[in-house]
Amino acid sequence: MPPLSPVSPVSPASVVAALRAAGCVFAEDEARLILSAARTPDEVAAMVDRRVEGLPLELVVGHAEFRGLRIALEPGVFVPRRRTEFLVEQALAHAPDASSVVVDLCCGSGAVGAALAAALGQVELHAADIDPAATRCARRNVAAYGGHVHTGDLFAALPGELRGRVDILAANVPYVPTDEVGLLPAEAREHEPLVALDGGADGLDVLREVAAAAPDWLAPGGCLLVETSERQLPSAVEAFKSAGLDTQVAYSEELYANVVIGVGAAGAVRS
Structure with missing residues (x-):
């Protein structure tokens, strides 16, 4: 598994730790998705906060993977399973x-x-x-x-x-x-x-x-x-x-x- 790509000055390790503390079983995978979706450190922090509060990961990052497609999502929309x-x-x-x-x-x-x-x-x-x-x-x-x-x-x-x-x-x-x-x-x-x-x-x-x-x-x-x-x-x-x-x-x-x-x-x- 490749290492997480850092978004300076946010530490990938700190993102993983925050997600793990919130009970996210696949914290490292989720951190990678958040870091790849965020454009700024402030966006990383906001996404982590929303995930910690219980928002589905797909709604946090704004998309879901479905049969090889990236499906855009918005808050309040059913997440494809x-x-x-x-x-x-x-x-x-x-x-x-x-x-x-x-x-x-x-x-x-x-x-x-x-x-x-x-x-x-x-x-x-x-x-x-x-x-x-x-x-x-x-x-x-x-x-x-x-x-x-x-x-x-x-x-x-x-x-x-x-x-x-x-x-x-x-x-x-x-x-x-x-x-x-x-x-x-x-x-x-x-x-x-x-x-x-x-x-x-x-x-x-x-x-x-x-x-x-x-x-x-x-x-x-x-x-x-x-x-x-x-x-x-x-x-x-x-x-x-x-x-x-x-x-x-x-x-x-x-x-x-x-x-x-x-x-x-x-x-x-x-x-």
Whole structure:
């Protein structure tokens, strides 16, 4: 591991010590990221203070790494999780051969849409979220791919012309049950928007709404993909099947990630 690059007169060792004292398990790695992101010693000090106060590291440095991309972040925006890279992998594996319209629903920072567009090449990309802070951030992240960003509640945010044309519909919906939001790590419950976490009584309110409406928006053979927890899988699969989607589940042991995949009429789930 290469040594930390000093930002004079701030000592890398002092940054590591401050982060370690605050309970940051990967203090040296975090210090390296802070030192590389800061432009002045005062910025280093401010970033360390924010991290010590519990702000997620990604929000401290202003970006997250996601499938090799640097995703710009702002305070109050959901931080993309590494496990969600599995949702992107499954979308790519199950995409129709001639994917042209991609929608990132509940887009947050737009990380999923950006990653899909980066991998697929020329696509018509749309990202949507109910939170204006999220869509403001998403615009920065999908601009390089010509992405269109919309603010509104689920499908109501999308242009009507997309109905029946969506090849990949990736929806990283909130799926934490309301009673369990308070059990989340402080970084999430104190610094990320509740609307991006709380999925209702059993965590599946938004998933059910998305699954029920998706067939009207999917192109023939188009694919809906949603991340959820292992214990929610049976109910999530039932919601997909009730909507008439040809459904399967994918699981990553490494990332502890679960993705429900549903293909619309005239399509078949690929194995």
